[in-house]
Amino acid sequence: MSPEAYLILSAIIFSIGAMGVMLRRNAIVAFMSVELMLNAGNLAFVSASNTWGNLTGQVSAFFVMVIAACEVVIGLAIIVTIFRSRRSASVDEPSLLRW
């Protein structure tokens, strides 16, 4: 399969993830969308690694996974904290940073 196809697939998933961030109000779903975007990146890494015959892409994808895990931990902690004080997981609620 041509690497092009993998890249396009990766782009589609990435864009869907981006749309998810923009469209979904539930903070957890927005978070999932971010994870999806990271995974799209990983897919591109892996397919590049495969195409070039070089393992560095896979190592990168691994590191991305680690960092995604960290992010999830912190992000979910933030969501829980916000939920505790506001009884809501909507990202539109804390819109205090405005004019």
Place this chain on the structure above:
Amino acid sequence: MNLSLPQAEALVLQSASGLFSLTWILIALPLLGAFLILTFGKQLKKVAPYLAILLSGASFIFGFTLFLQMLSQPETERGFLVPVYTWISSGALNVSFGLQLDQLSMAFVLLITFVGTMIHIYSLGYMEHDENRGRFFGFLNLFVAAMLLLVLADNYLLLYVGWEGVGLASYLLIGFWQKKPSAATAAKKAFVVNRVGDFGLSLAIMTMFLAFGTFTFSAVNAGIQNAQDWVALTIGLLLLLAAAGKSAQFPLQSWLLDAMEGPTPVSALIHAATMVTAGVYLIVRSATIFNASEAARNAVIIVGAISLLAGAIIGAAKEDIKKSLAGSTMSQIGFMVVAAGLGPVGYVFAILHLITHGFFKAVLFLGAGSVMHATNDNVNMRRYGGLSKLMVFTFGTFLIGYLAIIGIPPFAGFYSKEYILEAAFSHSIWVGLITLFGAGLTAFYMTRMVIWTFLTPARWEEGVHPHESPKTMTFPMIVLALGSAVIGFALTYNHIFEHWLEPVTGFEEPQAPISITALTTIALSVVAAGVLLAIYRYRSVDRETPQNVTVLTKAARQDLYGDLANETLLMKPGQVLTRKLVTIDEKAIDGTFTGLAKATWAASRLLRQTSTGYVRSYAAYIVGGILLIMFLLLIARL
């Protein structure tokens, strides 16, 4: 007139030794008085006037001692340079705080300290009931110090300090009753008009520095001999502007009449006897410069002639006794300026007239003050009359002053004015006629003043009980009147004064086209005509001001439209200009910046809308930004 007048032989100035090296004490004494009184006014409340009189008198006595000392010197060795300390030392610019005591300065020192002391004494009575009289005497001392500095300075820059000092004292004293709005306004007006003249002096000094690199009289005099024509002309005209400002000459005359808002002793000392004559001093002191430029001299004559006539006409129309006297002052200084403009023929007589005028005009002003003192500070001559019997001393001294000013022999004015007429006629017939006419006008308005004030039946306001003034006031009047009576004869006897001043200013015998005897006869006839006309015209005086008068009288009552001219020519265009500038400032300059600010504000208000606070909007912006960057990169690649 020939272009190159014989230059005065360079004055031999020797460095002072002995008593002369203490010349600075002359200035220091009244300055100390001013310092003490103005600083410790509250503690010195009772003592202040006496302290001021003491220091002023001490200054006169010291000055007189110096004068006697100077007499003992040979005639050509009477000029002294008294370096006090180096004032400014800055590269090419070296100015010493140095004094020059020569015959000219000496004459002024004696006049200033003597008349000044007399007027100090007079003020003791005149200001008796003023609660701020301590301050008044402090200002008087300050004036005396500044005036002495003006006449003793050995360079133009130091002279400028004295020049500004007397301007300051004048400002403070005109506005002494600053609670009166008219006095405050008059003080401001005097200050502003003087500023124009001072500007001329400062420009003249700058031109000197440009041309000669120095300010001292001797160096400027030496430098002017070899300088180009325009230098002498420029400096001469600028000095004339300065002199016109300080001496209330056309076209800067307007402040003097308003300056009469000040206390009468101030009018007598500053605005008659001494300060206003500083312009004449400046011209005579700069004789070498004026000798080098005929055009400048002609300008001086023209200015003097206009002021001479205008002052006399104003003096003849005013009903306010002090303003009438102020017009007279302007006119008399016009005589001096004309004389000074004549060149070496006239310098000595300008100073001579200055000194005699200092005496008799002081007497007249003090007499006017005495009359005002007696009539509850009324200044309107239409409310006087019949005071000759009630105020014998005042009437007597005033009469001597009157005879002196109109030029009746043997009183002082006769001699000085006669010489000026002679010099004027020797210059040209027109200048001679103008001065002659001026003399006639002087006789007319002074006679009018004496008749209105003293001789006609009483027209007092109700509740006025005229009485003779206290001795502190009559004593100086008597002293000065005696001076007015004899000083003219004393100074001209055997040509003492000509010889006295000749080393400084140079002297040239006047060559009148007619004989002295004939000229004297004509002059006395003109004066007599003026007197008789006034006597005929003012057989009776109305209490109210007649309104159906000639155009000239109307104009003269308005100071010959001096203020109107100033307002129309300078003030109104200035106001319009400043208003326009304000408009430009507000519309164009402020508009630009407020416009920028408003544009920024509007733009930020629009941009502010994008800051919604919604995370999802921000995410959309990020995506949009990414798209934009990618698009631009793509464009760049294509």
Place this chain on the structure above:
Amino acid sequence: MNFEPLVFWISGIFSVVGALGMLISKKAVHSALFVAFTMLNLAVLYAVQSAPFLAVSQVVVYTGAVMMLFLFVLMMVGVDSADSLIEDIKGQRVLAILGGVGLIAFFIFLTGGSIYRTVVGTQNVDATYGGNLQGLAALMFGRYVIIFEATAALLITAVLGAMILTHRERIRPKKTQGQMAKELFSKGDYKGPLPPPGVFARHNSVDTPALLPDGSIAKNSLPDPLVARGDISPVDYDDLAEVQIISEGLGLVSDSETEEDK
């Protein structure tokens, strides 16, 4: 036979479907499941691209750990908190779709038809290290060891951060058991469990009152609504006596006790 295209098409389409499903499903739980589905398909795609270690990590880390963490938090926050699908930011939906489609269009425009490289595959590299896992290990603990250590530090920081963020400071000292008991009974009302309804084993309907040891009726064993309506069954004393006989016969109850009960 090369299965790769087939696997790509199947897993690729599934992963896109999963992603779209996450995007449009109303309930967060469904979204989570769709994401998990996508990730599993991505794992398949990793595997087919000769990255077996990543494929397994994907399944273990993402579908196993991360997504379960998501579900756990969803349960805390409330599983049934459905997202309303009505957009309330003006123009946001249009902008988002435009942005997303624009991104896809750009990526396709940029990559489409521009890559002509033949796929090399990692077999050779794997072979030099003696396997995919060995190769990755050599890189991670070799050339990228510092980054690896940095990620370790990052993980620990994340853990600490999560603890701090979710930690609640105690405002008052913790109550001891004795204090709590005192607090409970200081009001004076009965806090123990209510007696259950029913009479022994013969009746367990809720309208039958319980009997106290002396044979009287325990009133608070009956539900209040039934008492109010009067739907209470009387106690069948014959039945009770029958029970007693049986229990005596079995030696469960002593005579004296039985007599006292009566």
